[in-house]
Amino acid sequence: MQYPLKEATTLEFYKDNSNFKWVVVLIAILISIGSIYYTSIVVESLKDREKRLIDLFANTLEYTANEDGESNLTFIFDEIIVANNSIPVIIADEFGIPSQSKNVKKADEAKTERERIRILAETLKDMEKDHEPIVVTLRNKNKNYEITGYNYIYYQNSDLLKQLTYYPYIQLSVIFLFGLIAYIAFNSSRSAEQNRVWVGLAKETAHQLGTPLSSLMAWVEYFKTDDRFKDSDIIPELNKDIERLEMITSRFSNIGSVPQLNEENLYDALEETISYLQKRVSTRVKFILSAFPNKDIKADINKPLFAWVVENLCKNAVDAMSGTGTIEIKILKANEGKVMVDISDTGKGIPKSKIGSVFQPGYTSKKRGWGLGLTLVKRIIENYHTGKIFVKSSELDKGTTFRIVLKV
Ligand SMILES: Nc1ncnc2c1ncn2[C@@H]1O[C@H](COP(=O)(O)OP(=O)(O)OP(=O)(O)O)[C@@H](O)[C@H]1O
Ligand SMILES: [Mg+2]
Structure with missing residues (x-):
C-alpha cells in the first residue's frame, strides 16, 4: 500500500x-x-x-x-x-x-x-x-x-426426473434475475439520491455566494468614488477576486441546474482556460495546446463547467509533476461527430492498480486532497455533456494522459 x-x-x-x-x-x-x-x-x-x-x-x-x-x-x-x-x-x-x-x-x-x-x-x-x-x-x-x-x-x-434435473437451474436463474432487477432498482434510486444531494448543495452554494458578492461589488463601486483609493492596487485586486468569485458562483449555479450547452470553438475555450491557469501555476509548468486537423473544431459544451473540468485535470497534472514539467492538450476531431481532448502531463503517473479508483469519490494520494476533483470532472463530462472521460494511458514516472470524448 x-x-x-x-x-x-x-x-x-x-x-x-x-x-x-x-x-x-x-x-x-x-x-x-x-x-x-x-x-x-x-x-x-x-x-x-x-x-x-x-x-x-x-x-x-x-x-x-x-x-x-x-x-x-x-x-x-x-x-x-x-x-x-x-x-x-x-x-x-x-x-x-x-x-x-x-x-x-x-x-x-x-x-x-x-x-x-x-x-x-x-x-x-x-x-x-x-x-x-x-x-x-x-x-x-x-x-x-x-x-x-x-x-x-x-x-x-420419467418426466418427473427430467424436470428435477433442470429445476435448480430454472430456480437459480429466476432468483438471479430477481436479484439483478432489485440491484438495478436499488442502484438507480441511490444515484438519483446522490444527484439530488449534488444539485441541492451546488444550488445552495451559488445562492449563498450571491449575497456577499453583490455587496462586495457595491463596496468596490463606492471605493471608486473615494479619492484615497485612486492610485492604489486595492480596487483592481478586489475586482480580480470578484471575478473569481463570480466564476465560482456560475460554476455552482450551472451544476445545480440543467446546464445550457452551446456550440463553442474548443481551441478558443481551452486557450482562455490555459491563460487563466498559466498565471496561477509555477512558470516551470509549460502548456502546449494544439488542434488537429485545424483549430476550427466545435463541440457542445457549457463553458464555465468545461473550464472547471480542464482546471481540475491541469491542477492534478501540476501536482503530479511537483510543479515542473509540460502539460500538453490536444484537440482531435474523430469520426462520427465526436471530438477528443487529450490532456497529458509528464508527472509521476498512476500505478496500474489505482487507475480504476481515481474517479471514485474520496480516492486521493495527497495530504491535502479530498479526492473529489476527478469525481466532479467525471460527473460534468458524463452527466452534463453526455461525454466520456477515462485514463487513456499512464506510466510510472513518465506521465499520464486523460481523454475526454465529446459530441459535436
Ligand atoms: N495526472 C495525474 N497524474 C498522477 N496521478 C493522478 C493524476 N490525476 C489524478 N491522479 C491521482 O488521482 C487521485 C484523485 O484525484 P482527484 O482530483 O479526484 O483528487 P485529489 O486531486 O487528490 O483531491 P482534490 O479533491 O483536491 O482534487 C489523486 O490523488 C492522484 O493520486
Ligand atoms: Mg484534484
Whole structure:
C-alpha cells in the first residue's frame, strides 16, 4: 500500500463496500453449488430407483412369458407393470421392432397402428441413447426351458426426473434475475439520491455566494468614488477576486441546474482556460495546446463547467509533476461527430492498480486532497455533456494522459 496513512483518514463514509459485495457474491455461488449438488444427489437416487423398477419389470415379464401357471402372476403384473404410470417403456423383439409400450404419450395418441409403430420406433432410438435396453430371455417351459427368443425393454427417465434435473437451474436463474432487477432498482434510486444531494448543495452554494458578492461589488463601486483609493492596487485586486468569485458562483449555479450547452470553438475555450491557469501555476509548468486537423473544431459544451473540468485535470497534472514539467492538450476531431481532448502531463503517473479508483469519490494520494476533483470532472463530462472521460494511458514516472470524448 502506497499511502496507508492518508487512505485510513480520507472520507471514510465514502469508502465503497466492495468487500461486502464479494462476500454476497461468494455466498450466492455457494448456495448455487449447494443447491445443484443436492438436486443431483436426489436425481441420482431417483434414477437408481427407476432403473430398479424397470429391472423388476423385466424380470416379471420374463417370468410371465416363461411360466404359464397363472396363479399369482396377474397380481404381480398389475402391481408392477400397470402401477408404473410414470416411466416410459417400450418392449421390442430381437429385430428391434416395437410391440407394446407404456407411458409413451405420443404413441398412445396415434390414430393408426402404423403411426403408432413409427412413433415407437423413433422414441426407441432416443431411449437407446439414454439407457442400454434390458434383455428378456424367452424360454419354452415344455421343451426343457430351451431359449426361443429375446425381447428388449427400452426405457427413459420419467418426466418427473427430467424436470428435477433442470429445476435448480430454472430456480437459480429466476432468483438471479430477481436479484439483478432489485440491484438495478436499488442502484438507480441511490444515484438519483446522490444527484439530488449534488444539485441541492451546488444550488445552495451559488445562492449563498450571491449575497456577499453583490455587496462586495457595491463596496468596490463606492471605493471608486473615494479619492484615497485612486492610485492604489486595492480596487483592481478586489475586482480580480470578484471575478473569481463570480466564476465560482456560475460554476455552482450551472451544476445545480440543467446546464445550457452551446456550440463553442474548443481551441478558443481551452486557450482562455490555459491563460487563466498559466498565471496561477509555477512558470516551470509549460502548456502546449494544439488542434488537429485545424483549430476550427466545435463541440457542445457549457463553458464555465468545461473550464472547471480542464482546471481540475491541469491542477492534478501540476501536482503530479511537483510543479515542473509540460502539460500538453490536444484537440482531435474523430469520426462520427465526436471530438477528443487529450490532456497529458509528464508527472509521476498512476500505478496500474489505482487507475480504476481515481474517479471514485474520496480516492486521493495527497495530504491535502479530498479526492473529489476527478469525481466532479467525471460527473460534468458524463452527466452534463453526455461525454466520456477515462485514463487513456499512464506510466510510472513518465506521465499520464486523460481523454475526454465529446459530441459535436
Ligand atoms: N495526472 C495525474 N497524474 C498522477 N496521478 C493522478 C493524476 N490525476 C489524478 N491522479 C491521482 O488521482 C487521485 C484523485 O484525484 P482527484 O482530483 O479526484 O483528487 P485529489 O486531486 O487528490 O483531491 P482534490 O479533491 O483536491 O482534487 C489523486 O490523488 C492522484 O493520486
Ligand atoms: Mg484534484
